Amino acid sequence: xxxxxxxxxxxxxxxxxxxxxxxxxxxxxxxxxxxxxxxxxxxxxxxxxxxxxxxxxxxxxxxxxxxxxxxxxxxxxxxxxxxxxxxxxxxxxxxxxxxxxxxxxxxxxxxxxxxxxxxxxxxxxxxxxxxxxxxxxxxxxxxxxxxxxxxxxxxxxxxxxxxxxxxxxxxxxxxxxxxxxxxxxxxxxxxxxxxxxxxxxxxxxxxxxxxxxxxxxxxxxxxxxxxxxxxxxx
Amino acid sequence: xxxxxxxxxxxxxxxxxxxxxxxxxxxxxxxxxxxxxxxxxxxxxxxxxxxxxxxxxxxxxxxxxxxxxxxxxxxxxxxxxxxxxxxxxxxxxxxxxxxxxxxxxxxxxxxxxxxxxxxxxxxxxxxxxxxxxxxxxxxxxxxxxxxxxxxxxxxxxxxxxxxxxxxxxxxxxxxxxxxx
Numbered sequence: 235x236x237x238x239x240x241x242x243x244x245x246x247x248x249x250x251x252x253x254x255x256x257x258x259x260x261x262x263x264x265x266x267x268x269x270x271x272x273x274x275x276x277x278x279x280x281x282x283x284x285x286x287x288x289x290x291x292x293x294x295x296x297x298x299x300x301x302x303x304x305x306x307x308x309x310x311x312x313x314x315x316x317x318x319x320x321x322x323x324x325x326x327x328x329x330x331x332x333x334x335x336x337x338x339x340x341x342x343x344x345x346x347x348x349x350x351x352x353x354x355x356x357x358x359x360x361x362x363x364x365x366x367x368x369x370x371x372x373x374x375x376x377x378x379x380x381x382x383x384x385x386x387x388x389x390x391x392x393x394x395x396x397x398x399x400x401x402x403x404x405x406x407x408x409x410x411x412x413x414x415x416x417x418x419x420x421x422x423x424x425x426x427x428x429x430x431x432x433x434x435x436x437x438x439x440x441x442x443x444x445x446x447x448x449x450x451x452x453x454x455x456x457x458x459x460x461x462x463x464x465x466x467x468x
Numbered sequence: 469x470x471x472x473x474x475x476x477x478x479x480x481x482x483x484x485x486x487x488x489x490x491x492x493x494x495x496x497x498x499x500x501x502x503x504x505x506x507x508x509x510x511x512x513x514x515x516x517x518x519x520x521x522x523x524x525x526x527x528x529x530x531x532x533x534x535x536x537x538x539x540x541x542x543x544x545x546x547x548x549x550x551x552x553x554x555x556x557x558x559x560x561x562x563x564x565x566x567x568x569x570x571x572x573x574x575x576x577x578x579x580x581x582x583x584x585x586x587x588x589x590x591x592x593x594x595x596x597x598x599x600x601x602x603x604x605x606x607x608x609x610x611x612x613x614x615x616x617x618x619x620x621x622x623x624x625x626x627x628x629x630x631x632x633x634x635x636x637x638x639x640x641x642x643x644x645x646x647x648x
Binding site: 402404412413414416459464465466 | 469470471472473474476505516517518519520
């Protein structure tokens with residue numbers, strides 16, 4: 235549905251794709267009759283958690299919300315953002331499920347369901363902390379250290395997604411037999427049944443002798459991990 | 469490192485980037501610092517840095533002169549050293565010293581703006597490059613520092629290309645399509 239114009243710009247024909255949800259301000263130009271209106275991720279932004287999570291969690295949640303706009307009508311829209319490489323992912327071909335940070339999401343077809351989930355729940359049993367309150371606190375601390383938020387956006391459906399990755403994105407398959415470990419700053423998204431847990435390679439023995447790679451996201455399960463060629467967060 | 473599979477451990481290559489204490493002292497003294505980490509184990513490691521382009525160069529017992537900040541990684545059996553490169557870099561901010569990599573193995577270099585451009589140098593055709601675009605050189609080369617400073621520069625009407633690196637001899641000089 236999305237067509238890559240070059241490595242950094244995608245175009246989409248609304249007549250074929252249906253409405254498109256895109257990061258606000260990412261539209262470059264369009265032809266035809268296209269209407270833009272603000273769009274809210276259900277559970278995020280305005281409604282702020284809908285009672286399930288209030289107060290602090292709600293505010294943290296808002297960090298995982300990027301203002302988006304809905305484009306509909308009849309025409310071709312071009313999207314691009316800050317000259318960052320954009321990659322089109324067909325959700326249907328990667329198991330219909332993807333986890334990506336909202337700031338990395340350039341555009342998606344509106345038929346994809348987006349929800350904001352806790353990173354802890356993606357790891358099954360928290361960051362090795364055994365879940366529960368302690369586990370989630372541990373996750374929050376680790377998240378604060380690496381800039382990996384506590385929450386992430388989960389996309390479900392069969393549509394297409396455009397993901398941003400500084401320096402381009404490459405895919406790494408994750409199989410039950412072999413885990414893939416990713417620098418948290420270079421991690422972009424994961425698709426399929428992939429659990430990611432933050433792992434520390436640091437111990438009291440190698441204080442000051444570490445290789446500068448003390449934190450890694452360990453991705454296990456079955457699916458694909460998307461990694462960018464840079465350590466720059468968005 | 470952006471990602472890896474398998475059992476890999478990362479540790480600091482230590483003072484001097486694994487080339488010994490003398491090399492470390494040289495680096496400290498010359499400002500041509502090289503902060504490296506060592507990856508050991510078995511598995512596949514993926515390296516990238518700040519979305520820069522990467523070029524892999526095979527070394528067959530020859531010596532590569534390289535800007536230390538453009539060095540992404542090198543095979544563990546290669547040796548690094550800091551050598552005196554002559555009077556240059558006052559403008560480029562690169563100092564008078566350059567890092568050399570020698571041995572047999574592969575080196576990965578970073579370049580901004582696009583892949584490295586390899587330029588042949590032969591005795592009949594010396595090459596003059598912008599110090600800010602210079603990345604590496606190999607072969608039997610001598611470098612000198614060209615200045616084009618005149619009264620125009622003094623009155624602010626310089627061309628902006630007052631300093632350049634001149635390479636003579638036989639070899640290959642690689643530049644990046646961007647200026648640091």
